[in-house]
Amino acid sequence: MRKGISTAHSVVDPSSGSQWFASVVVVFYALVTMIPLVWIIMTGFKTPADSISYPPKIVFSPSVEGYCNLFTTRSRQTDEYLASLPPAQGRCEEIARSQRMAVAGPSNFAPRFANSLIIAFGSTIVSVGFGVMAAYAFSRFKVPLKDDLLFFILSTRMMPPIAVAIPIYLMYRELGLSDTRLGMILLYSAVNVSLSVWLLKGFIDEIPREYEEAAMVDGYTRLQAFRKVVLPQAVTGIVATAIFCLIFAWNEYAFAVLLTSGEAQTAPPFIPIIIGEGGMDWPAVAAGTTLFLVPILVFTVLLRKHLLRGITFGAVRK
């Protein structure tokens, strides 16, 4: 509402000299840190031979072979058999034919990718939903043994995943949850809820109690005040927390590799085992990595404004 007052030409605005210095350092860091990623994306468009050439090729003729290999399985065939096939349909078939191979069918990448999406979003909804409620209760109410409970919640995250995996596997087998998406959603929710409660409690602590108290004086119940006053104020924090949870669930590998094998397997255990003829198929791995990054990248860019404003709860500033 009154934001113009404190921002425009404030004495605390950084000088243009310090801004110039900061921008040079930050841009340099950003560019250097991007090199491996740009290299991953470029490798996705190389042929297997180009991907391991020396010196490394910066300029190369782009190929979709990596993406073809990612999405299809191919089998080597005799010349007679290939000659008997109908003309190649599509680019991937053409590339395969040129190497005396035929496309045998789709690979497992697409279903693994879908599993990753479903499990990541499902578990984020649960952990942020539970987390914001618990965080509010811890922030506002006199909960007996509050610090101990909070520490207990955090401590559940300290167990190495490998250690939890065996009993979880035995338990899931009893409950029929092994290698299911529901099982993975519950597992990731439980792992993430501790981060969610802790981060959100920090955010909610910074919303002045006076807002809810004023709303309750106006006749709101506690629950209405939570829904209509606290939640809108906490949106930035909730979004930031959700992004952290999403990133975790999307990227999780240890549980996924030990507890899933087929139906519920996510992309991270799948991508590293893409092997071509005669070793790692690096362009296909790079293509999978690139596609794996895209959903979260888009999501983050869309929410950039919320992220960057960071914590502008700035209760005191308003």
Place this chain on the structure above:
Amino acid sequence: MADRLARATPAPLAQRMRGLSDRSIAWLFIGPTMLLLLAINIFPLIWTIKLSFTNFRANRPNATPIDVGIDNYVSVLTDPDVWAAMQTTAHFVFWTIFLQTLIGFTLAYLLDRKFRGHGFWTTLILIPMMLSPAVVGNFWAFLYQPQTGLFNVIASFISGVSPSSFSMLGEVPLAPWAIVIVDVWMWTPYVMLICLAGLRSIPDYIYEAAEVDRASKWRQFWSITLPMVLPFIMLAVLFRGIENFKMFDMVNLLTSGGPGSTTEVASITLKREAFEKWRTGYSSAFAIILFVAVFGLANIYVKALNHIKNR
């Protein structure tokens, strides 16, 4: 106005209702989280404790496990391989956190100068931490390849040594630093983001007051900025510390603990015992010891954090 009056009228009644319900709302709100954690974390933990006193092997589920008392704990604590793994883990945790905090805070501080385009660059810098550690580990193994790997080519361009003369993942002195480099590349943005949130949480009026008092920028940094961001830095360090203590995925795909056992951090040892040697009872005991160690350290740490926050 009329609406406001109407809502205000039943206030005394509502007040009493609220007085009764706050406690139940608190439990209603905390309940789901607790149930989830009890089912997915605490129950398995108790199961692990139970297994740790037996010679159970998960690949022989039908054999009756024999109660072996504290034998598993004794053999873990007297195992030189376990102590070597703990040293490797300590080296990894210390250097990654030290470098991440240093670089992360510096970047956050610079980004807080709000220069033109800082939003775009922040987004770029954040990207590495969004990738899966497993996928990143896998891909850095590609970058670390002797001769053709991009890392080796760039390192040789800078230092002048031949790109085929060293192997980051294959040499005993280099491998521990190879995993530190990847972890720092990946997680510095995480620390940076939390520091940035901390810096942005400092209200301008404090700096304005400091300006009025003619405090130098240097003084403002040490007396305002750092103390107010410190709880955020400590939170970031806590989370990174716990995560890196448990580090498994990235290292598993980069080196699988090799060469030899140079990069065998605790989780890799645990995985070998539990899923390759199938010594479930022994590895359960090892897991409990690890858990108690992190739990104890984190407990002390959180007390310090609360102390700083309440100051």
